[in-house]
Amino acid sequence: MPHDHGHGHIDPASGDRRVAIAIWANGLLTVAQIVGGILSGSLALIADAIHNFSDMASLVIAFGARKIARRPADAKMTFGYGRVEIVAALINYTSLILIGVYLLYEGVMRWIEPSEVAGWTVVILGGVALAVDTLTALLTYSMQKGSVNIRALFLHNLSDALASVAVIVGGTLILLYDLYWVDPAITIGIAAYILYLALTEIGGPIRTLMLGSPPDVDTDAVIAAVSGIDGVEEVHHAHFWQMEEHAVALDTHVVVPRDRWGEIEDIKAAIKSRLKDEFDVEHSTLEFEPADRKHADANLYGHG
Numbered sequence: 001m002p003h004d005h006g007h008g009h010i011d012p013a014s015g016d017r018r019v020a021i022a023i024w025a026n027g028l029l030t031v032a033q034i035v036g037g038i039l040s041g042s043l044a045l046i047a048d049a050i051h052n053f054s055d056m057a058s059l060v061i062a063f064g065a066r067k068i069a070r071r072p073a074d075a076k077m078t079f080g081y082g083r084v085e086i087v088a089a090l091i092n093y094t095s096l097i098l099i100g101v102y103l104l105y106e107g108v109m110r111w112i113e114p115s116e117v118a119g120w121t122v123v124i125l126g127g128v129a130l131a132v133d134t135l136t137a138l139l140t141y142s143m144q145k146g147s148v149n150i151r152a153l154f155l156h157n158l159s160d161a162l163a164s165v166a167v168i169v170g171g172t173l174i175l176l177y178d179l180y181w182v183d184p185a186i187t188i189g190i191a192a193y194i195l196y197l198a199l200t201e202i203g204g205p206i207r208t209l210m211l212g213s214p215p216d217v218d219t220d221a222v223i224a225a226v227s228g229i230d231g232v233e234e235v236h237h238a239h240f241w242q243m244e245e246h247a248v249a250l251d252t253h254v255v256v257p258r259d260r261w262g263e264i265e266d267i268k269a270a271i272k273s274r275l276k277d278e279f280d281v282e283h284s285t286l287e288f289e290p291a292d293r294k295h296a297d298a299n300l301y302g303h304g
Contacts, residue, residue: 012070015143015150019063022136022157026056029132033125040121054099055136055156058092062153069244082244083209085149090205092152096198100191107187122171122183126164133161148204155197163190213240214248222250222279223300229274231260231267233291236298249283250275255294264288 033049065088073080137157143150170186173179204215213219219240227235234255243249256267268286275281289295298304 012066016063016066018139018143019059019066019153022139022153023056023059023063025132025136026053026059029129030056033129036121036125040125050099050103054095055153055160058095058153058156059136061088061091062149064088065149079243082247085147086205086208086244089148089152090202090209092149092156093198093202093205096156096194097202100194100198103187103191103194107184107191110184110187111181120171120175122174123168126167126171130161130164130168133157133164137161148208152201155201159190159194159197162193166190208242211239211241214242217248217279217281219301222275222281223252225274225278226252226254226271229267229270231256231263232271233257234294236295236300237287237303238301243283247283248279248281249285250281251285251287253287253289253295253298255289255291258290258292261290 030049030053034046034053037046037049062085065085068084069082071077071081137154137160140150140154140157143154166186166189170182173182207215217240219238222240223235223238226232232254236253236255238250238252241249254267254271256264260267268288271286272284275284
């Protein structure tokens with residue numbers, strides 16, 4: 001986002017460094033886990049490696065999105081580039097869903113045809129993965145509170161950390177009790193958790209990109225407040241949306257009595273002041289209509 005609004009008060013350069021460190025850590029971990037998973041025969045370890053690879057890809061996407069989002073508006077992108085972070089979050093959540101479905105399939109296939117797993121390799125690499133996942137989650141924790149883009153990353157890493165714990169537990173059970181069925185069972189559990197996280201979070205980016213009304217704004221209350229301002233006779237054709245993740249916008253038509261037409265500037269100032277002070281709506285576009293020439297039978301919301 002421009003000015004990195006809401007990113008835990010971390011300046012853009014520091015935030016970029018954190019993401020860069022996380023990219024390198026996850027890249028090295030992915031290579032180690034894939035090699036270890038192949039050598040040990042652990043599907044759970046390979047599943048965790050694939051998830052870590054998706055994290056690395058997500059980090060790269062998020063890193064690029066952060067850079068692009070800070071560009072100022074220009075002739076080609078008159079609203080600026082802030083929404084690129086919403087697009088990045090959507091890509092990352094979609095990748096999580098695809099990975100979850102794939103791991104679920106692989107886990108079921110391995111359950112049907114189980115194979116021997118080298119427990120020690122699983123435990124050791126699972127421990128390394130847990131350390132890296134925890135580091136990455138800590139690097140992005142304070143940044144994710146005000147950014148859907150970084151939140152997608154944080155949830156990637158949080159699920160990875162929990163998956164690593166599950167992998168360690170599975171490897172320990174294999175070592176102690178030869179419970180090889182635990183490996184595909186853990187893989188299925190990891191897949192189910194990934195799908196749960198992605199499906200519960202993906203709605204936010206989709207809503208924003210679909211120009212849905214901001215979920216934390218009571219649109220009826222805003223309309224009532226504007227309608228209650230002295231000089232406003234009616235409000236219609238209202239559109240609420242988010243210019244960026246934290247920038248709520250309102251476009252609407254405002255009907256003013258003909259005998260108050262000379263007070264439009266004062267009425268406009270009163271509307272904008274109330275929108276900002278009471279609802280944190282800093283961007284509004286108001287089209288005024290005299291009462292004797294207003295749109296007939298106009299809908300409150302939309303263009304109808």
